[in-house]
Amino acid sequence: MPDNKVLIIDYGSQVTQLIARRVREAGVYSEVLPSWTTAQEIKSRDPGAIILSGGPASVTDPGAPGLNPTVLELGVPILGICYGLQLLTHHLGGRLARSEDREYGPTQLEITAPSPLWKDLPRFARVWMSHGDKVDMPPPGFTVTATTPNLAVAALACEARRLYGVQFHPEVHHTKIGPGLIRNFLNLAGLKADWNMTSFVKHTLVNLKTKIGNGQVICGLSGGIDSTVTAILLHQAIGKQLHCLFVDNGLLRQGETDEVRKLADHFRLDFTVAAAAKLFLNRLKEVVDPEQKRKIIGRTFIEVFEAEAAQFGQVDFLAQGTLYPDVIESVSPQGPAAVIKSHHNVGGLPDDMNLTLIEPLRDLFKDEVRAVAAELDLPENFIWRQPFPGPGLAIRVIGAVDDERLTILRQADVIVQQELKETGLYRHIWQGFAVLLPLKTVGVMGDGRTYENIVAIRAVESVDAMTADWARLPYDFLATLSRRIINEVQGVNRVVYDISSKPPSTIEWE
Numbered sequence: 001m002p003d004n005k006v007l008i009i010d011y012g013s014q015v016t017q018l019i020a021r022r023v024r025e026a027g028v029y030s031e032v033l034p035s036w037t038t039a040q041e042i043k044s045r046d047p048g049a050i051i052l053s054g055g056p057a058s059v060t061d062p063g064a065p066g067l068n069p070t071v072l073e074l075g076v077p078i079l080g081i082c083y084g085l086q087l088l089t090h091h092l093g094g095r096l097a098r099s100e101d102r103e104y105g106p107t108q109l110e111i112t113a114p115s116p117l118w119k120d121l122p123r124f125a126r127v128w129m130s131h132g133d134k135v136d137m138p139p140p141g142f143t144v145t146a147t148t149p150n151l152a153v154a155a156l157a158c159e160a161r162r163l164y165g166v167q168f169h170p171e172v173h174h175t176k177i178g179p180g181l182i183r184n185f186l187n188l189a190g191l192k193a194d195w196n197m198t199s200f201v202k203h204t205l206v207n208l209k210t211k212i213g214n215g216q217v218i219c220g221l222s223g224g225i226d227s228t229v230t231a232i233l234l235h236q237a238i239g240k241q242l243h244c245l246f247v248d249n250g251l252l253r254q255g256e257t258d259e260v261r262k263l264a265d266h267f268r269l270d271f272t273v274a275a276a277a278k279l280f281l282n283r284l285k286e287v288v289d290p291e292q293k294r295k296i297i298g299r300t301f302i303e304v305f306e307a308e309a310a311q312f313g314q315v316d317f318l319a320q321g322t323l324y325p326d327v328i329e330s331v332s333p334q335g336p337a338a339v340i341k342s343h344h345n346v347g348g349l350p351d352d353m354n355l356t357l358i359e360p361l362r363d364l365f366k367d368e369v370r371a372v373a374a375e376l377d378l379p380e381n382f383i384w385r386q387p388f389p390g391p392g393l394a395i396r397v398i399g400a401v402d403d404e405r406l407t408i409l410r411q412a413d414v415i416v417q418q419e420l421k422e423t424g425l426y427r428h429i430w431q432g433f434a435v436l437l438p439l440k441t442v443g444v445m446g447d448g449r450t451y452e453n454i455v456a457i458r459a460v461e462s463v464d465a466m467t468a469d470w471a472r473l474p475y476d477f478l479a480t481l482s483r484r485i486i487n488e489v490q491g492v493n494r495v496v497y498d499i500s501s502k503p504p505s506t507i508e509w510e
């Protein structure tokens, strides 16, 4: 019996991760592997089915990522999507041609021949296309199973070998029949829907116990959902062998240390706070360059972490809240899935501490981590906490960071957070926060002239932080923020709203 999982071979499409998500949403575990994974490696993983992703290359280009034909002999059902379909066509004796125009966007699919892949799907459906090449002649033994107004071959199948190809993208949101198609593919491969967060927690606890044995584990707890879930899972698996370390770098939001301490107490974690604010602020004195700030903070963090860890005696493991998107992205910076986001995990740490890494969440997407958090009874407000960068408020006080400017920013930020939560907007946006600018402008308050700071409000919508659009927050809401910040925060006489998207801007200002 093959393993109940799907391997997805990544040919560089920007939406390969979505394929993995759709498969998991259908209840089957899936993994993404780079296109140069050897056939032997694929075989040794014993997948129940394989999906070949889309990609930007042309199959016949010199140096285009290929497919070892022995993979086609594994007897495992294969679904090729876009580039994947073209690979199947190319390797199995069909013919490809350049489309006259690159086709991009929605189009009408017509199913023209029955197939288990189409079970219960309508004959006509809107699907999303993005391709430059097309199938000119299907390989021998294949039937054309769907067309579009522009494409004679929009899908093909060799039922006897359970090989399927679709030119459109079933994984994207705009293809409404996508989830049904993926489910059909998993069904015809005989895969069971047994992947859910309850089973994940159960398996993870057993695995952690086995891996760690009597060892001691240290975990950098930041209060973000990833490190918190990591810590609680570990605590449930190994109890007192886990030591959580929280580094107070002086760059945190108001009340943050207390909040995290409360949570740690609630879950009875062994929790230590390293109070290092002075050290961080001293080193940041007069530093203006954003990259330099980040480097100083990263280095100091490691230093403090190492020094504090010494108090726990012999430690064998370092636990981190690495997630699956980080794992996929760090497979190869040069690989076909062009890295868009640089990986900012400040936790990516002590190399020379000689610790074995434990990353219980490395197979999960963010929404799956949230589901695990709910499973572990984490409070709602933690589950839905917005991301907060490792370098903290230092990259939101633009220019030099000092106590006074941090205090101004903290006060403005509390107002933004309070109002976002009270109006319920907090859950609808990816992030919302305040930024303190290194500029003063003139204002008038009461009868007097003022010459004070500007606070910028940044709020974005995003699904994964790789791209983001500025949030269209209601004017009345912005008016409240502006009024409250100028009235309540001493030293601020102007508030502006950031209307830039990512790209070309980034979410953080530094």
Ligand code: XMP
Binding pocket: 294, 344, 345, 346, 387, 388, 389, 390, 391, 431, 465, 502, 505, 506, 507, 508, 509
């Ligand atoms: P940017 O500014 O690159 O941010 O568009 C994308 C997302 O990453 C967060 N971010 C960080 N997170 N350490 C982190 O842990 C960092 O150094 C860091 N820099 C940015 C940012 O808040 C946003 O969610």
